[in-house]
Amino acid sequence: GENVEQHPSTLSVQEGDSAVIKCTYSDSASNYFPWYKQELGKRPQLIIDIRSNVGEKKDQRIAVTLNKTAKHFSLHITETQPEDSAVYFCAATPKGTSYDKVIFGPGTSLSVIP
Amino acid sequence: GAVVSQHPSRVICKSGTSVKIECRSLDFQATTMFWYRQFPKQSLMLMATSNEGSKATYEQGVEKDKFLINHASLTLSTLTVTSAHPEDSSFYICSAQRVSGSDNEQFFGPGTRLTVL
Numbered sequence: 001g002e003n004v005e006q007h008p009s010t011l012s013v014q015e016g017d018s019a020v021i022k023c024t025y026s027d028s029a030s031n032y033f034p035w036y037k038q039e040l041g042k043r044p045q046l047i048i049d050i051r052s053n054v055g056e057k058k059d060q061r062i063a064v065t066l067n068k069t070a071k072h073f074s075l076h077i078t079e080t081q082p083e084d085s086a087v088y089f090c091a092a093t094p095k096g097t098s099y100d101k102v103i104f105g106p107g108t109s110l111s112v113i114p
Numbered sequence: 115g116a117v118v119s120q121h122p123s124r125v126i127c128k129s130g131t132s133v134k135i136e137c138r139s140l141d142f143q144a145t146t147m148f149w150y151r152q153f154p155k156q157s158l159m160l161m162a163t164s165n166e167g168s169k170a171t172y173e174q175g176v177e178k179d180k181f182l183i184n185h186a187s188l189t190l191s192t193l194t195v196t197s198a199h200p201e202d203s204s205f206y207i208c209s210a211q212r213v214s215g216s217d218n219e220q221f222f223g224p225g226t227r228l229t230v231l
Contacts, residue, residue, distance in 0.1 A: 001174075032217075041205075041225075041227070042224070042225070043207060043222040043223060043224050043225055044158065044207075044222050089157060089158070099145075099146040099163060099165075099211055099218065100211070100218045100220075101148070101160060101163065102148070102160070102209070102220055103160065104157045104158045104159075104160075105157065106156070106157045107156075107157050
């Protein structure tokens with residue numbers, strides 16, 4: 001089955017700096033890669049996603065890149081703000097016949113220091 | 115946007131009792147729902163895939179007789195933790211899949227915090 005790894009596990013940055021989180025996946029059949037932000041005790045919130053037919057996607061301060069050949073994908077947050085502090089999960093979704101399981105990475109705890 | 119609810123949000127029970135958690139898609143039909151478990155400071159671990167009108171598919175290592183799943187309608191899936199023990203204390207989150215063209219989108223419920231005494 002799919003296995004998703006994520007680095008780093010914790011990340012501290014100064015407000016205004018950039019943060020980068022990297023993930024790898026194992027199943028070449030995965031074709032959808034969402035990123036989630038989770039605050040303590042709350043549900044994961046989808047912040048950006050990318051499909052396998054695209055190499056890069058950007059939404060304001062957030063961007064995601066995908067290298068299908070290497071099975072790598074990364075999240076980039078620019079101009080970080082204290083409210084960006086949370087746990088971030090990457091995920092990979094192997095395309096199924098009738099449903100798509102979302103397999104999560106272990107998470108990155110991001111702290112933005114004011 | 116699509117809305118998924120869970121009930122209850124928190125539950126405390128005694129060891130040996132059973133607890134039922136409901137997951138509802140409020141504004142769309144979901145033939146497939148997923149159940150996750152999340153321990154403190156850990157990731158979401160997929161427990162099982164719930165399919166309307168058929169048996170659930172459990173991930174490796176998840177006891178199907180311990181975690182009973184029923185997906186009786188297109189908007190409701192239930193997870194019953196049977197004979198709960200303190201090690202079952204966790205945050206349980208469901209998600210519902212909405213089919214959109216050729217793509218499937220997942221929407222998460224708010225989670226249920228289970229504490230077994």
